[in-house]
Amino acid sequence: MRDLDETDVEILSLLATDARRPFSEIGERVGLSGPAVSDRVTRLEETGVIEGFTVDVDRTKLRGGVPVMVDVDLAVDAGADSDSEPLEAARERLRDANPVEHVFITAEGDLRFYARVEGRTVREWLSGTFEGVPVDDWTVTLVDEVEWTPSIDGVEFALTCAECSNTVDSEGETARIDGEVYHFCCSSCLSRFRDRYQRLEEGA
Structure with missing residues (x-):
């Protein structure tokens, strides 16, 4: 199976938010025609990334990595x-x-921390991350399911993506950029935000 590009990931994100979203509307968001989006969705169905009308995404086939809890x-x-x-x-x-x-x-x-890392390189990634830090050992636990409902005093609230303003759910990403913490609904939005931020810094 070919690797998914940023456009595929953005299409998946849009369908996950609203599986009935018209392909023409998705095309406007990702810079493709409606038929081109339809072709990509068909390929995603054929390769098993999308299963069913409600868009059941098998995230092990994405580049997001394997979710783990590390002590x-x-x-x-x-x-x-x-x-x-x-x-x-x-x-x-x-x-x-x-x-x-x-x-x-x-x-x-x-x-303890939660991360998404490449499944075949978890130990290698840990060794590199903590190189020079006095660590005796670590315990890696594979996370099967994550449910995250942020709240303050029992009142739920929703985070919005710093790039596209969509709601950030448990599959979203958080990044610290120049000392500030930003939340993103997907890796594509994080990449676009980083790129634009870097261009603005270089132009300053």
């Missing part, structure tokens, strides 16, 4: 007064890691 066992230096330095060093690495979406620090000071 990090930080090394404790017996000669140190506090283990905050290894923790801060690990958190700093995770802030700069694109696959990482959420980082958690427990009341006991343990480090």
